[in-house]
Amino acid sequence: MYPNYPDALIARILRSVHRIAMIGTSPNPARPSYFAMKYLLDKGFEIIPVNPGQAGKDILGQKVYGRIADLPAPIDMIDIFRNSAAAGPITDEALAEKDRLGLKVLWMQLGVINEEAAKRAEAAGLTVIMNRCPKIEYGRLSGEIGWYGVNRRVIDNRKPFAFSQGGTLRRD
Numbered sequence: 001m002y003p004n005y006p007d008a009l010i011a012r013i014l015r016s017v018h019r020i021a022m023i024g025t026s027p028n029p030a031r032p033s034y035f036a037m038k039y040l041l042d043k044g045f046e047i048i049p050v051n052p053g054q055a056g057k058d059i060l061g062q063k064v065y066g067r068i069a070d071l072p073a074p075i076d077m078i079d080i081f082r083n084s085a086a087a088g089p090i091t092d093e094a095l096a097e098k099d100r101l102g103l104k105v106l107w108m109q110l111g112v113i114n115e116e117a118a119k120r121a122e123a124a125g126l127t128v129i130m131n132r133c134p135k136i137e138y139g140r141l142s143g144e145i146g147w148y149g150v151n152r153r154v155i156d157n158r159k160p161f162a163f164s165q166g167g168t169l170r171r172d
Helices: 007-016 032-042 084-101 115-123 134-142
Strands: 019-023 046-050 077-080 105-108 127-129
Touching: 007 127, 007 134, 019 032, 032 046, 032 134, 077 084, 084 105, 084 115, 105 115, 115 127
Parallel strands: 019 046, 019 077, 077 105, 105 127
Antiparallel strands: none
16 A cells, blocks of 8 residues: 555545644744644644654644653544654554544554554554655645646646635535
8 A cells, every 4th residue: 555545545534533643843934844844733623743852832832742651532643743763652652542532543654664663553553654744735636736737737827626615625
């Protein structure tokens, strides 16, 4: 399945998750994790930032936690915004808290690939996505990215196909 995840799988995940713990969120607006968090918050997801150096502070109005073990349940998805090597220990921490949190999905950001961690998570019953960004996937499947011509390879000013009008992705 990796790296060619079916659109139906990605859409199912993005429709079903509501609370996402974003591991490695930065308070710096120039960092991709900050921008991804802001975008997903704007789309109605509840994002819980996890960053040991920022624990107890706020990022985009959301309380920052120091580690997965400190997170309040439920958490539907862990989004790893760290490097591939760090994904292993983060996965192990997530697996230790999986049942308490009600965790269903482990998502590794663009450039984050850890096959061994993915195998452990899948063996524990989690759905795993690697080397993808939920912000980008949401935009692509909702038609927002296509609005700019990326999906069709044609740039025009047509509006995106709205979720409520039967687009590919619809969040309930």
